[in-house]
Structure formats: structure tokens, C-alpha cells
Amino acid sequence: MMKILKLSFFKKMMLMLLMFFILMMYYSIILFYNKKIIIIEWEILMCQSLQIVMPLIIDWLSCMFLSVVMLISSAVMFFSDFYMKEENFKKRFCLIVILFVISMMFLIISPNMITILLGWDGLGLVSYVLVVYYQNNKSASAGMLTLLTNRVGDIAFLLSIAWMLNHGNWNFLTLNYYYNYSMMYWICLFMLLAAMTKSAQLPFSAWLPAAMSAPTPVSALVHSSTLVTAGIFLMIRLSYYFTNMPMFQMILLFASSLTMLMASMVANNDYDIKKIIALSTLSQLGLMMAIISLNYVNLAFFHLIVHAMFKAMLFICAGIMIYKFMHFQDIRMMGYLTMHMPIISICLNTSNLALCGIPFMAGFYSKDLILEQFLFCKMNFMCMIMLFVATGMTVMYSLRMSYFSFWGTNSIKSINLVPLNFKMNKGALILTFGSIMSGSILSWLTMNPTLNVFMPLKLKMMIIMLIMIGILLGNLLYKLNFLKNKMYIYYKFKFYNSQMWFFPENSSQSFLMNTMMLSKKSFILDNNWVESMSAQGSYKFIMSFSKFNEICQENSMKLFMMVTMIPMTMIMFLMFFT
Template sequence: MCLYVYIYLFSMSLLSFIFMIYFIMNNLVIFFEWELISFNSISFVMSILLDWMSLLFMMFVLMISSVVIYYSKSYMSSDLNLFRFIILVILFVFSMILLIVSPNIVSILLGWDGLGLVSYCLVIYYQNVKSYNAGMLTALSNRIGDVLILMVISWMLNYGSWNYVFYMDFMKNDFVMVFIGVMIILASMTKSAQIPFSSWLPAAMAAPTPVSALVHSSTLVTAGVYLLIRFNLLIMKVFFIKILLLMGMMTMFMAGISANYEYDLKKIIALSTLSQLGLMMSILSMGFPDLAFFHLLTHAMFKALLFMCAGVIIHTMNNIQDIRYMGGISLYLPLTCLCLNISNMALCGVPFLAGFYSKDLILEMVSFSSLNMLVFFFYYISTGLTVYYTFRLLMYLLITDLNLLSVYNLYDEDYVMLKSMFVLLMMSMISGSFLSWVIFYYPYMVYLSFNLKMMVIYVSLLGGLLGFFISSVNIYSVNKFIMSYNLSNFLCLMWFMPSLSTYGLNYYFLNFGQNLLKVVDLGWSELYTGQGIMSLLKSSSFYNLFHSNSLKVYLFSFVIWMMVIMYMLFLNII
């Protein structure tokens, strides 16, 4: 089944690519409206918007999901419920596509809520306490965004339609529509895990690795960025956009530092995703939606490949995720390490790989913009931290000695996984240049001084050197964290955000909801409605006579009714 789904989704991806080329060459936009029901002059319509952006994004989502499903054929082969897993992944992809092609805020909510619901089912797929807690944290964090989208739906009733594309040009000059802009920004911050909603993203690593590859590359976490790109004309007029810039930079910085303190392989890559999402959000808030979309697509390719490589390593290491047990893997898994190195270099922005074209252009536009030094330093320090934790990861995985004490059998002969990874390997190398030709009609040329132009190279080399030195310290003889234990604890735990989200928000809100249920729904509202009336009737003797189910009572009542009927008939006859 996995093979058939892979072929179907991959062919749909190629079809979407062909349509995208045709649309972009002819500057086409197609808008479908299908009236589902019309009642009292109120029309419920299903709308679909097809333009070059939605078709290009759909092509990437379908390609990555097809490769991930083919990869799952081997990775999830021991699972007894593989069919259920594939159905859940297909539902997830369908929800994302519904979100991509929707010009209507109601159908956006359907895709948005579908992503949240199916992601909960996938995070708790391995049914244990840790997975359930992670799934609940993910679902409740995303519910905040769902509520905000519902508020936008109710507010847009003032305009008579929910098709936001028709009102973009009008709404940006309307002061009242600032409310919609703020709600959309906050909803996107929850779905794309910006501070203070960041803690659910590393927790979602409880899902199977193929799901992580799909969720953290092109579907769930990028939904917020994509929604802001679509609403770009509106949000640029909103005062809240500067707060989004600050939150995006703080997310980028926080995730970069936390990844350097983390030892879980999947969480390091998840924090890397969080850092790149902060980069997309902040460059979007500076007024460059095309650059944010460009980086979103290039990042999707190498991040999906990175997760799939991590899945192969975890699979062969007998489900061990701690990088301190790994080492020298390049001797045993050469093809996997080839894919891992190329995807890591694309993440660092090594020239002529996918990440270089978007990240270099973003950093040059930041240097060119007239923002303050805080923004400048946040961007470049976060870029250095990216190279820092990447080199640290490579040192632990590939160069040091293997620290597994048991007998091991590592081999690189799972050709289903390798073939699926090689598709993304090619895209990680060529998608940057391909997308730069497609998205930008003319090449950007940013004129800067020599040192500013070389600043990307400087911080990358510095970050790589620091990563090499910090991972060379023998962690068993000299513990580099023991001298600053409290600071290390603060940085390792994402600035205590998981505790804040779990105990500060979710626990108290859920506890309040439970008390409200006891007092209101199961309390006085029941007492004065259904339950109260029933208890009043039960206490009356008349009700008890019939409720006792006695034959004598029914016979007595039958005789009384017959006498009444006979008397009425007698009166009628007279």
C-alpha cells in the first residue's frame, strides 16, 4: 500500500509542478467557488484559490509526504497498525492542502483544526505516558490558535463574506481591521511555535520519526508562516508586527542556544526547526514575504532529509536517541552519513546548496535594512549558533568513538529508506537555485561593504570552530556545565518554557475548567433543570405509584379510565 500511495502522491506533485510553471509563465490566478447550500439568501460556498504560490507549496508538501510514506514502509514495518498510520498521514496531508488552497477563512479553519487534531493522534501514536503528555501539550497549545481563528471568522461577518482575498486591499486602510491582523498574528505564533508557545514543538518529538520529518518540514509548523504570507498586506499595517519581529528573533536565539545544550538527537533537529521558524517569522515581519516563502520551501527539503537520516540512525542503534552513545557512524552507515552531512551543510548555508540561496539573501537584506543593532546582532549570532550546534552534532555522531558497550550490528542496506532519502538529497542540492529562478523574476543584487558582505562567512567559521572545541572536551572527565549549573539548566530547558506551558497555563486552566464543570454543568444548572425536576417528581406520591411498576396500580388506573370513557359515552347517548 505504501508504494501505491507514494506513486500517487509523487505523480500529483509532478502535476502540481507542471501547473505551477504554466501559471507563473502566464500570470494566472484561478478562483473556484462551489455553492454547497443556499438558505434564506445565505450561501455556504466552498472556495479554492490556485495561483503559483499555492501550487508551488502544494508540490513540495506532496513530494515530501510521498517520500515519507515510502520511507515508512521500512521504518514502520514492525507496526501491526501500519494501515492506520498511513491513513493518519494522508489525513494530515489533506488538511495541509486544504489550508494551502483556501481563500476562505472558514475552510482555513477546517484545515487548521484538522492539522491540530491529526497531529494529536500522531504524537500519541506510541501509547505511553510521555506521548500522551506531549500530545496534550501540542493539542492545547494549538487550540489557542483555533480559538483566535474563530474570533476572526465572527469579526469578518461585518464584511458579509469570509473570502479574505477580496478584502485585503480594503482592510489594510480600515482601523477596525487591526483586530483581525492581531488575531491572525497570534494564531500563527501558536501554530509556528514562537515564544511564548515554543514548548510544544520539541515535545512533539514523541511521534514516530517519519511523522517528525513531515510535521517539522512542510506541514504543521509552517502553516502559521504561510497564513501570515497570505495575510501580508493586512498585517504590515498592524502595530503588533514589531512585537512579532522581536518574538521571532528571541525564538531564533533561544532555540540556537538550547540546541547546544541538548543531547537528544531528534530534539536537536526540532530546536533547529524552531530556530529556522523564528528566522522566517522575523524576516516576514520586516516586510519580505517572498524571502520568507523562499526559505520556507528550501528549509522543508533539507530538514525532512535530516529527520529521515536521524530515523535511520535511531533505527540501527536499537532506538537509542542520546548522541553520547553514538560515534564513528560514518564507518558503518556511509550513505546515510552522506545524506546527513549534505543536509547539515544546507542548514548551515554552505554555498550552492539549498539553504545558501535563501539564508544568505535574508542576512544581506537584514544588513541592508535600516533597523537597529539589536536586530543585526540577533540575526548573526543565531546564524553562528546554527553552525555551532551542527558541528557539535557531527562531532558526536561521525568522528568520536562509538560508545555503545553492547554488541552492535550497524549496516546501511535498507534500500527503501536510502532510495527515499536520495530523492530529498537531490532536492536539497538543486532546490535553492531552482526556486530562486522561479520566485524572483530578476536576481537580487545587494551592495554592501566587504566586511558586511563577508560577515556570514565570519560568523559561520567562528560557530564551526566553537562547535568543534566544545565537543572535543571529554564529557566524562571534565563536565563543562558543572561550573555554571543554574545557567546551564535555564538554557537547556528552553528558558523554563515547558514548565510555564505545562504548569503555568495548561494545568491551571484545565483545573479551572474541571471545577467549572462540577459547579455549573453538573451543579446548579442540573439542580434547577432536568435533575431537579426528576427529584421533585420522585418525591411526590403520585409519581411513585406509577414508578413502582405494580400490576395493581395499572389495573386500578385501567378501571378508572374505562369508567370515565363509559360515562362520556353515556352522556353523549343521552
């Protein structure tokens, strides 16, 4: 008799997502080589003259991105089956994650701003539910910071939809740049604000490391290919309308380069492994925004796909290590894991090499081309310096994390805290091929073979030198943590970076305190001259006038003369004789 396999709900979802991945990848290759774009209008409701239609755009861009989202979601589902095995409501967690993927699908395949808003707000709402999943004070504060920061972008998105009413419809494919420059200016301004908020660019960066309060499988999905990339994908879709607005491009270039520098500096001084990877995501988002500001949209999409592959694997490997150490996330508590977890060590160091842009890994094909384009085109010199320094720091914090986790001395008494299930490794092994080969495959399939950057040998070797300098400084930074002498300047600088340039305080506590102080001052003002000049003052004036009118109506003229005329007569008499 044949043995019937009983699959868990997570594995059923994983198989379904893998089938969608194969289908979407097949269609993306066909549409790319045939150079076709399919627009479908799905009629939802038709009643008399009322017609509700949902448009869908299917091109190689959307199909490719959907296939990557499905692949990463399937790996996350397989990993979640073991990581969340002690969860009482596993099916509810799985359905919330599926709802997150569906919201991302709405955002990817919709050319209409109203249907994009469904996915945009769906991502924000479901991300809040997942961040507060563990239901403690830290998760509640992190979820509130995430929700309120993203509401700024949601308001900007709604304002752009309101401005598009001047155009007559909400389809961004039919917008005419030359129809009304003022209208396009405001639409692009609000879209820029919405994309910067969703992708956590400065000054909206505080929510992304705070969102690490969510379960680790959620972090692997959210911070690689879904929530944080929604703003990047929106900018790629609307990039045509930003080409003739150099002011917006300069704002985006400066904000993204400063974000990349800040994230790299903070990652070099943090010890929480999930926050280090989240800050690495923030740094790479800044790199994508910077290349979009220079109008290299296909290159930004190329790096977006490659980055999603190795960053999801990095989060899954970190989640397995956290699970092994009974949910400790401090890298100082780890060490010497190469002998005990060889497969995870290989996977995490592979994704680290891809992140650093080591030659012929996945990240090399996109990062090397991006940095060469920075050197080749005209751009602000300070922004270029910040971008290259941040790229060198990427190697530093990646090497520092590997030192603490795998090659350093063991910092705990027992390494076998939790027996490791080797089936958990399959979630990371699914994405290992993508972390190694996705860069070369996508470069051969999608990039223009004539896109060559001709530069002098010194500039060509500059990127390799950045990697070598980053390796040396990462080794020095690891040893600097164990120096016995106390360097005051170093520790003050480390404290400043560990607090993320005080952006979390400025985004939460100080904002709350300033709001409370402002409300207190407004309460004092409302109870004093504002009330006297408006409601209360009008009330007193009308009451006094009505009383005077009542005296006149009762014909009490004698009383009126005694009260008013006698004092006036005495005053005039005194003035005349003195």
C-alpha cells in the same frame, strides 16, 4: 509470463503522491510565467436561496507549496514502509498521514477563512492523534501540551472569523483595509496570535520539541512542510494587511528573533537527536517570521520551500540512525557511523551543510540573501544581534551533531544492532537532489534577478565569517563536553538551556499548579463572602423578612412588642438617666 509486482499500500500512496508532485510543479511554473491566478467557486449545495460555495485559489504560490508537500510526503511514505514494518495497523497509520496531507491541502488552496479553518483544525486534531500514537505517559503529556497550546491559536482564529462578519464575507482576498481600520486591526491581531501559536513562536514554543514523541516519519512530515509551516503560510497570504501596522511588525520581529536565539542555544546543549532537529526547525521558523516582519514575503516563501527539502531529509536520516540503534535517540550512544552507514552519512551531512548555509548548497541561496537584507534595511539593533548570533549557533549545533554521530568515538559495544535494509536509504536519496539543487533552481525561476544588495566588502564577508566562527566554536563545544574539571557556571548555564529556558514547565506543570491553586482559592471565596453577598445572603435576608411578615399576618402584636419595644425602652431609659 510477466511477473506482476505486488506493491504495498505505502508504495501505492507514494506513487500517487509523486504523480501529484509532478502535476503541481508543472502548473506552478505555467502560472508563474503567465502571471495568472485562478479562482474557482465549487457549488456544493443549492437549495432555494441557500447557496453553499467552496472557493479555491490556484496560483503559483499554492501549486509550488503543494508540490513540495507531495514530494516530501512521498519520501515519508517510502520510509514509513520500512520504519513501521513491525506496526500491526500499518494501513491505519498510512491513512492518518494521508488525512494530515489533505488537511494541509485545504489550508493551502482556500481563500475563505471557513474552509481554511477546516484545514487548520484538521492539522491540530490529526497532529494530536499522531503525537499520542505510541500510547504511553510521555506521549499523552506531549499530546496534551500540543493540543492545548494550539487551541489558543484556534480560539484566535475563530475570533478573527467572528470579526470578519462585520465585513460581510469570509474571503480574505476581498478585505478592504481602508473600509474600517478598527476591524482590520482586530483581525490582524488575532491572525498574528494564531500564526505565532501554530508556528511555535515565543511564548508558545514548548510544544514543538514535545511533539517529538510521534513516530519519526511523522516528525519528518510535520516539522518540515506541514503543521509548523501553516502559520508561516498564513502570514504570507495575509502579509498585505500587516504592511501598515508597524506595531505588529515590531512584535513579530522581536518574538521571532528571540525564538531563534533560544532554539539555537538549547540545541547546543541537548543530546536527543530528534529534539536537536526539532529545535533547528524552531530556529528556522523564527528566521522566516523575522523576514516576514520586514515585508520580504517572497524571500520568506523561498526559504520555506528550501528549508522543507533539507529538513525532511535530515529527519529521515535521523530516523534511519534511530532504527539502526534499536530506537536509541541519544547522540552520545552513537559514533563512528561513517564507515558503517556511508550513504546516510553523506545524506545527513549534505542536509547539515544546506542548513548551515555553506556556499552553493540549497540553504545558501535563501539564508545569505535573508541576512544581507537584515544588514541592508532599517531594523532594531538588538534583534539583528540576536539573529546573527543564532545563525552562527546553527553551524555550532549542526557540527556538534555530526561529531557525535559520525566522527566521534564509538560509545556502544556492537554497531550491528539491527540489520539495515538498504531500501530505506531511497527515502533519503529522493530528497538529496532537492537539498543540493532546490535553492539554485528556485532562485533562477522565481526570484527577481534585479534583487541585488550592494554593501561594503566587510559586511559581505560577515556571513562567511559567521560560518567559520560557528565551525570553530562547534569544535570547541564538542571538546568541552569531555573536560574532566567541573565548571560550575558552565553546568548551570547548560542546565538552564537544556530545560529550554523553563518554558515547558511554565507551559504545563506550573500552569496546572497555578490553575489548581486558583480553583482552590475560588472555592474558598465562593463558600465565604461571595456566597454571603450573593445567593446565600439573599436567601437569609428573604427568609428573615418572610418570617417577620408571617408574625405580622398572625396578629401577634403583643409578642412583637415584647420582643422589640421592651428592649428599646430599657436602652432609652438607661441613656436618659446616665
